[in-house]
Amino acid sequence: MRLQIKNLAFSYGSTQILKGINMELGSSDVLGIVGPNGAGKSTLIRCIDRILVPQHGTVLLDGQEMKHMSSMEIAKRIGYVPQSISNTFPATVFDTVLMGRRPHLGWRSSEEDIDAVLEVLRILKIKYLAMRDFNEISGGQQQKVLIARALAQDAEILLLDEPTSNLDIRHQLEVMEILTKLVKKKGISVMMAIHDLNLASRYSDRIIMLNGGSVRDAGDPVSVLTAENIQSVYGVEVIVKREADKPYIIPIRSFGD
Numbered sequence: 001m002r003l004q005i006k007n008l009a010f011s012y013g014s015t016q017i018l019k020g021i022n023m024e025l026g027s028s029d030v031l032g033i034v035g036p037n038g039a040g041k042s043t044l045i046r047c048i049d050r051i052l053v054p055q056h057g058t059v060l061l062d063g064q065e066m067k068h069m070s071s072m073e074i075a076k077r078i079g080y081v082p083q084s085i086s087n088t089f090p091a092t093v094f095d096t097v098l099m100g101r102r103p104h105l106g107w108r109s110s111e112e113d114i115d116a117v118l119e120v121l122r123i124l125k126i127k128y129l130a131m132r133d134f135n136e137i138s139g140g141q142q143q144k145v146l147i148a149r150a151l152a153q154d155a156e157i158l159l160l161d162e163p164t165s166n167l168d169i170r171h172q173l174e175v176m177e178i179l180t181k182l183v184k185k186k187g188i189s190v191m192m193a194i195h196d197l198n199l200a201s202r203y204s205d206r207i208i209m210l211n212g213g214s215v216r217d218a219g220d221p222v223s224v225l226t227a228e229n230i231q232s233v234y235g236v237e238v239i240v241k242r243e244a245d246k247p248y249i250i251p252i253r254s255f256g257d
Contacts, residue, residue, distance in 0.1 A: 002027070002060075002061075002062055002063075003024060003059070003157060003189070004023075004024045004058075004060040005022060005024065005044075005048065005057065005058075006022055006058045006059075006060070007021070007022060007057040008020070008022075008044070008047060008054050009021070009054060009055055010040075010047050010055060011055055017040045017043045017213050018040045018043055018044060018213045019212075019213045019214045020057075020214065021044060021057070021213075021215060022215070027189055028183055028184065028187050028189060029183075029189045029190070029205055030179075030189070030204050030206075031189075031190065031191045031204060031205065031207070031208065032192055032194055032200035032201075032204030032207045032221075033045070033191065033207075033208050033210065034193075034197060034208070034225075035209055036211065036233060036234050039210040039211055039213065039233075040210050041161075041194075041210060042161050042162075044193070044210070045080070045159050045191070046161075047059070048078075048159060048191070049074070049078060049080045049159050050066060050067070053067075075102070075153065075155075076103040076153075076155070077155055077157060078155050078158075079100070079150035079155035079157070079159070080159045081149075081160045081163055082146065082161050083161050083165050084139065084143070084165075085142070085146060090133055090134075090135060091133070091134050092130065092132065092133060092134065093126065093129045093131070093133075093134055093137065093145050094117060094121070094130040094131065096145055096149060097120060097145060097148045097152050098117050098152070099149060100117075100148075100149035100150060100151070100152035101113040101116060101117065101152055101153070116154065117148075117152050118130075120148040123151070123178060124147060124148050124178060126141065126145065129145070140166045140167045140171055143163070143164075143166040144171070147160075147175060155188070156189065157190075158179070158188060158189070158191070159191050159192075160179075160190060160191070160192035161192075162192075162193055162194060163175060163179070163192055164176065164194070164199060165195070176199060179203070180203050192204075197230070198248060201221040201248065202246055204221055206219065206220060209224050209225075209229060209233060211232075216232070216233055217229055221246055221247050222242075222246070226240060226247075227240045230249065236255065237251075238251050238252055
């Protein structure tokens with residue numbers, strides 16, 4: 001499985017958000033998308049999943065242009081996890097996760113679909129929530145349910161928009177460990193927009209740093225998450241240390257606007 005983005009551009013009206021983005025995602029790859037607020041991280045994820053339609057550029061899935069693929073074809077191969085979801089119809093956690101099986105469902109859910117849902121609930125340690133109303137659980141629990149829904153989809157690529165944004169530190173690490181283990185076990189690929197540079201450093205194979213809608217730098221965490229890049233893009237002075245051959249960022253001070 002290979003995802004390629006070529007010269008992608010997107011604008012909201014006269015405001016250009018993404019400018020000439022070129023990148024690719026290979027099999028068993030975890031790609032972290034970092035950058036300050038407004039850099040275009042979430043917009044990029046949504047353009048790839050065809051939630052937004054780019055004005056220019058091409059998105060290819062194994063050499064096929066995604067604009068020529070149906071939404072059902074895309075859903076069989078790509079799973080999307082938003083930052084949050086609101087105004088949902090009343091549904092149990094089980095039924096919410098079962099929605100991830102929609103690309104594979106016939107007239108009714110099969111035993112295989114039921115087993116797939118129960119398995120991802122077990123993996124994410126939320127099986128005890130199965131019969132709870134999705135709207136009545138905490139934001140952190142909802143985030144884990146949305147990730148479970150994408151995993152139940154059995155897609156080859158997961159697009160995650162701030163997957164740890166509503167989670168406390170223990171559950172952030174728990175979710176990221178689960179995702180990276182699944183990448184190795186199942187050979188899936190993950191592209192995640194993420195604010196936390198230390199989580200991005202620890203769990204990404206490669207990182208793309210966006211700034212002002214363009215790629216500022218791309219490569220492995222050591223080469224991208226440098227003090228110079230972070231100061232230039234975020235306006236923050238940091239110390240970068242090495243821990244288990246990964247950069248560890250310690251903020252010192254902000255330079256303001």
